[in-house]
Structures are given as structure tokens and as C-alpha cells.
Amino acid sequence: MTTSPIKGNASRHHKRPRGEGQWALGYHEPLNKNEENKKNDDGLNVRQRIIDIYSKRGFDSIDPADLRGRMRWYGLYTQRKPGIDGGKTAILEPEELDDRYFMLRVRIDGGQLSLEQLRVVADLANEYARGTADVTDRQNIQLHWVEIESVPDIWERLEAVGLSTTEACGDTPRVIMGCPLAGIDQDELLDATPQVREIHDRFIGDPAYSNLPRKFKSALSGCPAHCTVHEINDVAFVAVDKDGEKGFDLWVGGGLSTNPMFAKRIGVFVRPDQVADVYGGVIGIFRDYGYRRLRHRARIKFLVNDWGVEKFREVLETEYLKEPLPDGPAPVEPRAHRRDHVGVFPQKDGNFYVGFAPKVGRLDGDRLHLIADLAEKYGSARVRTTVEQKMVILDVAPDQVDGLVAELEANDLKVNPSTFRRQTMACTGIEFCKLAIVETKAAGANLIDELERRLPDFAEPLTINLNGCPNSCARIQVADIGLKGQLVDGKEGFQIHLGGSLGVNPGFGRKVRGLKTTAEDLPDYVERVLRNFESQKKDGERFADWVQRADEGDLS
Known part of the structure; x- marks a missing residue:
């Protein structure tokens, strides 16, 4: 079981001046404005003010500390005021960037949706x-x-259909990612759905875990393709087989943004019935020992990096679980380079699932209704979202597959997409995001269209990720071609990272000095590099491997 928040920990350790603001070391006074706001009032308390006051009196009644802080605890961010160019992002005050409208994030734990919910x-x-x-x-x-x-x-x-926005944002345990094929994949080691639900029910919305140093990202999966990208989550449980017993391997401390780090294997074997307790222990360590002084260091990856795996495991076992965990095996290598579940594949019950690719994750209400209607028409009651901005319809009978595929394709929901449609992702970008410097969604869609026209036969796996700022919401450092938004010669453009990867040989992308492109010239640049790759690659060589040996001139 996990310990109660903070109590008892402070008495076991000497206080030290300032430090990193770690509660467990006796320092409880806020060291920055964010910590002060959280101490003054738990983010979960903003819900009632939204219901009773703000929704009735309007935008101008909202307390600034709620508007730009606590409302995130319920998935609400003010979106960017239209017409403010990227050069102003880091210059203007928050109230100058704020629009009177919000982005609202609906959390979908495990990516699981019923048709009613959709x-x-x-x-x-x-x-x-x-x-x-x-x-x-x-x-x-x-x-x-x-x-x-x-x-x-x-x-x-x-909430009437079992969804919520609770802790979809904020310094909280955010959505728990899971394999969209949980329970149906022919080759999965474990169906982790019960563990996802138990973690959600025990920890989401619990005030004991609603004031973390910063956001906390989780993944839990038995997927043989490792689709939940465990390498870059704050905590991840990856299914393994230990001498015939199925369980999970624990990874902690992954994350990207401006200081990317891969998660580290803690080396323990976690039985399915232990997962929630171990999760609570990890999140408890982050709450109590996590760094709170500097916002840019307030992620668990910095603590894990400083402590090392051995100390992290010791504290987890002795202070939080009160029992040791056995050593465990590492996960087997992922079965494929593509982790998106796009296409038509058999389920273990004789039915099929159909994964399809909206362009850079952009949909709308009418298309969500269309997806629900098509799923129902062809016999499915379950739809899933993926961690690659894609969707999957489950439980399609063999004689219904062709009809469903034809209708999805006819509505530009590609089941058999090009590599570029299948593996290009884009963050929200300057259209709505106050942190962004450049537009991403339209740039990504245009890039897909241009590459499909110019390189119609390109079939290699290739990830292209566009991000509007340095924070890497779209995972630029682990993409084959990662594009970080910035101004280039006064125009919207991107700094280029090349050869990032996850899986068998994970690595962060290579940065070639001065390698940038304007958004306008982006299709020309990508086409040029991919033609160089095609002419130089060895049999079976991946793009990321070629990048590591390519001359800088061939990457420019």
C-alpha cells in the first residue's frame, strides 16, 4: 500500500535550506507562483466555482489564478487569441494571449470508447x-x-456516459494510455484493461494525488507492438512473461520537452494485482520527493536521473510498498516498426479490427458521428483512439470488413494510407495554443498531400512529427523527421531533428547545425532528403539508421 501524503516523511529527514522544494525533505513553503497557487487552494476545488459562479457570471468573473492555473485540473485551457503571430508568443503577458474561449480535453483512458460515448x-x-x-x-x-x-x-x-475531463491537464496524473486492442489482440501478453480501470478509480480525482510537482503521464499495456511508447512516459507498465507467469515490467522517468530522457527500467516484476499499488508508490514518490523549486525541473525524470534506478527501487519498496518486488525480465522486442494499428487485422475471437488514419488527428463532430454510424452499421459497438492520432473500430465480422473499409476510404478515413498519411502527426499549433510559434495542423496536412503527389511509391516506415514550439507535445525528438516550430528568416518554419526512434534501438534525433526550413519550403526539403535516403539505403536499412551514417550534405 502507499503511504499517506507527506505525513511522517518530514520527521524522518533533516530539513535543509531551499533545496529543490521536496516535501519529504521537510520543505513545504512554495518556491514559485505555481506552487503557491496549489497550496492556496487545490485545483480540484475549482469545479464547484465553475458550476456556481463562472458559468453563470461569465468569463470576466473568473479569478486569474483559476483561469491560468486550477482550471487545468478539469481539462480547460484558454486558447490563443486569433491574430497574434508567433513572434509575440514569448513576449506578451498571459492576459494578452488569452482568448475568451477554451480548449477542453476529454480524457479517454486506454483509448476506449463506446458508440454512445463517441x-x-x-x-x-x-x-x-x-x-x-x-x-x-x-x-x-x-x-x-x-x-x-x-x-x-x-x-x-x-459524466452521464462515463467520461470526464477530471485531471485531463494540470499537475496531476493525466490520462492513462493503453493499447486500443486490449483484450482482442491475438498476440498480446496481457489485457491490461482491469489495471487501467483500477488506477483510474483509485487515483484520479483523489486530493492526495492532485498536487504533484508537475504533470504525470502514464502508460499500461500488453501490446506486442509496444504501442503506448513506454520509453517516454513518466511511468509505464509493459507486459512480460517470467517463467510462464504474466506480469509487468516497470519503467519510470521518461519524457521529452526541452530536456528529453528515456524512461529507465526499474528491474522489478509486477503481478497484475500489484499494479495499482506500485503505481501509487511511484506517484507518491513523485509527490513527496519531486522537485518543486524550478518549473522546468519539476518532472520525475530529473529525480530518477539524479537518484539512479537502485535508489528509486529502494525507496519504492521500503517507504511506499513496504515489501520487496522480485527481479523481472525485460520486455521482448516490439514486433513491428509501426505502432499505430492502422489497417485490417484479425482478432483472437475470429472478428477483425479496422484501424484508420484521420489526417494529423483532425476530425470534427460530424465525422465522429459518421464513425459511430459506420461502426454500428457494420456490427461494432466499440471504437478506440490510438497514441498516434488514429482510430480503430473493433469487432467487425469477416463478411462486413470490405463494406466498412470501402465507406471509411470514401470518407477520407484511410484504412490503407500512404506512409505519409499514416505516420505524420501534428500538435495543436498556433491556431489555438498560447505556447506555439507556428501553425502545424494545416502545415502537416499540406505536407502529406505534397509528399503523396511527389513520392507516390515511397513505402518505408517513416514518422514525421510537427510541433509548434519546443515542448514536444508531438514527440519530435523520437521521430524520423522531427520538426520544431520557430521563426526562420522572419517566417514560420521549423528546426529539423533527424533519425529519432523508439523500440529496438531508441535514440533522439540528430540535429545538424543550422538545419532549418520555412514552412513554405518544407515539402521541398523532405522530398530531397527522402530521395537521398532511397538512393543510398542498404537492404532493410531504416531511415533512422541511415541518418546516423549520412553526410550532412545529404541531410540538408
Whole structure:
């Protein structure tokens, strides 16, 4: 079992001046504005103020500490005021960037949706969000243009079908990612759905875990393709087989942003019935020992990196679990380079699943309704989101597959997409995000169209990830071609990272000195590099491996 928050820990350790603001070492006074706001009032408490005050009195009634802080605890961020160019992002004050509308993030733990849930999200998108509905690379759905007056009704209707926005953002345990094929994949080691649900029910919305140093990202899967990208999550449980017993391997401390680190194997074997307790121990360590002084160091990856695996395991076992965990095996290598579950594949029950690729995750309410209608027409009651901004329809009978595929394809929901459609992701970008410097969604869609036209026969696995700022929401450092938004010669453009990868040989992308491109010239640049790759690659060589040996001139 986990320990209660902070109590008892401070008495076991000497206080030290300032330090990193670690509660367990006796320092409880806030060292920055974010910590002060959280100490003054738990983020979970903002819900009632939204219902009772802000939704009735309007945007101007919102306390600034709630507006730019605590409302994130319920998935709400003010979106960017239209017309503010990227050069102003780091210059203007928050109130100058704020629009009077919100992005609202619906958390979809494990990526699991019933048709009823999908239709409710679609209705809310059309009624309150000008039709917007983007699938994210953490399996959520984001709405935009939401007004504060609408939020209570949105919550009521989401919660009536088992969805919520609770702790979809903020310094909290955010959505728990899971394999969209959990329970149906022919080759999965374990169906982790019960563990995802137990973690959600025990920890989400619990005030004991609602004031973490910063955000906390989780993944839990038995997927043989390792689709939940465990290498870059704060905590991840990866299914393994230990001498015939199925369980999980624990990884802690992954994360990207401006200081990327891969998660580290703790080396323990976790039985399925232990997962929630171990999760609570890890999140408890982060709460109590996590760094709170400097915001950019307030992620668990810095603590794990400083402590090392041996100390982290010792503290987990002795202070939080009160029992040792056995050593365990590492996961087997992933079965494929592509982790998105796009295409038609058999389930273990004789039915099929059909994965399809919306362009850079961009959908809308009408298309969500269409997806639900097609799923129902062809016999499915379950739809899933993936961590690659894609979707999957489950439980399609063999004689219904061709009809479903034909209708999805006819509606530009590609089941057999090009590499470029299949493996290009884009973050929200300057259209809505206050941190962004450049536009991403339209740039990504245009890049896909241009590359399909110019390189129609290119079939190698290749990830292209576009991010509007340095924070790497779209995972630029682990993409084959990672594009970090910045101004280039006064125009919107990208710094280029090449050859990032996850899986068998994980590595962060190579940065070639001065390698940048404007958004306008981006298709020309990518085409040029891919033609060089095609002419120089060895048999079976991946793009990421070629990048490591290529001359800089061939990458420019």
C-alpha cells in the first residue's frame, strides 16, 4: 500500500535550506507562483466555482489564478487569441494571449470508447465547440471554442456516459494510455484493461494525488507492438512473461520537452494485482520527493536521473510498498516498426479490427458521428483512439470488413494510407495554443498531400512529427523527421531533428547545425532528403539508421 501524503516523511529527514522544494525533505513553503497557487487552494476545488459562479457570471468573473492555473485540473485551457503571430508568443503577458474561449480535453483512458460515448462527444463538439474534435497523441479528444457558460452541461453529459475531463491537464496524473486492442489482440501478453480501470478509480480525482510537482503521464499495456511508447512516459507498465507467469515490467522517468530522457527500467516484476499499488508508490514518490523549486525541473525524470534506478527501487519498496518486488525480465522486442494499428487485422475471437488514419488527428463532430454510424452499421459497438492520432473500430465480422473499409476510404478515413498519411502527426499549433510559434495542423496536412503527389511509391516506415514550439507535445525528438516550430528568416518554419526512434534501438534525433526550413519550403526539403535516403539505403536499412551514417550534405 502507499503511504499517506507527506505525513511522517518530514520527521524522518533533516530539513535543509531551499533545496529543490521536496516535501519529504521537510520543505513545504512554495518556491514559485505555481506552487503557491496549489497550496492556496487545490485545483480540484475549482469545479464547484465553475458550476456556481463562472458559468453563470461569465468569463470576466473568473479569478486569474483559476483561469491560468486550477482550471487545468478539469481539462480547460484558454486558447490563443486569433491574430497574434508567433513572434509575440514569448513576449506578451498571459492576459494578452488569452482568448475568451477554451480548449477542453476529454480524457479517454486506454483509448476506449463506446458508440454512445463517441456520439455524446460528437454532439458536444457540434453544439459547443464549432464542430472541433481533434484526436491527440495521448488518446484524448480535444474540443475548442468552448465558452465557460457551456462547461457544466458538457460535464453533465460526459459524466452521464462515463467520461470526464477530471485531471485531463494540470499537475496531476493525466490520462492513462493503453493499447486500443486490449483484450482482442491475438498476440498480446496481457489485457491490461482491469489495471487501467483500477488506477483510474483509485487515483484520479483523489486530493492526495492532485498536487504533484508537475504533470504525470502514464502508460499500461500488453501490446506486442509496444504501442503506448513506454520509453517516454513518466511511468509505464509493459507486459512480460517470467517463467510462464504474466506480469509487468516497470519503467519510470521518461519524457521529452526541452530536456528529453528515456524512461529507465526499474528491474522489478509486477503481478497484475500489484499494479495499482506500485503505481501509487511511484506517484507518491513523485509527490513527496519531486522537485518543486524550478518549473522546468519539476518532472520525475530529473529525480530518477539524479537518484539512479537502485535508489528509486529502494525507496519504492521500503517507504511506499513496504515489501520487496522480485527481479523481472525485460520486455521482448516490439514486433513491428509501426505502432499505430492502422489497417485490417484479425482478432483472437475470429472478428477483425479496422484501424484508420484521420489526417494529423483532425476530425470534427460530424465525422465522429459518421464513425459511430459506420461502426454500428457494420456490427461494432466499440471504437478506440490510438497514441498516434488514429482510430480503430473493433469487432467487425469477416463478411462486413470490405463494406466498412470501402465507406471509411470514401470518407477520407484511410484504412490503407500512404506512409505519409499514416505516420505524420501534428500538435495543436498556433491556431489555438498560447505556447506555439507556428501553425502545424494545416502545415502537416499540406505536407502529406505534397509528399503523396511527389513520392507516390515511397513505402518505408517513416514518422514525421510537427510541433509548434519546443515542448514536444508531438514527440519530435523520437521521430524520423522531427520538426520544431520557430521563426526562420522572419517566417514560420521549423528546426529539423533527424533519425529519432523508439523500440529496438531508441535514440533522439540528430540535429545538424543550422538545419532549418520555412514552412513554405518544407515539402521541398523532405522530398530531397527522402530521395537521398532511397538512393543510398542498404537492404532493410531504416531511415533512422541511415541518418546516423549520412553526410550532412545529404541531410540538408
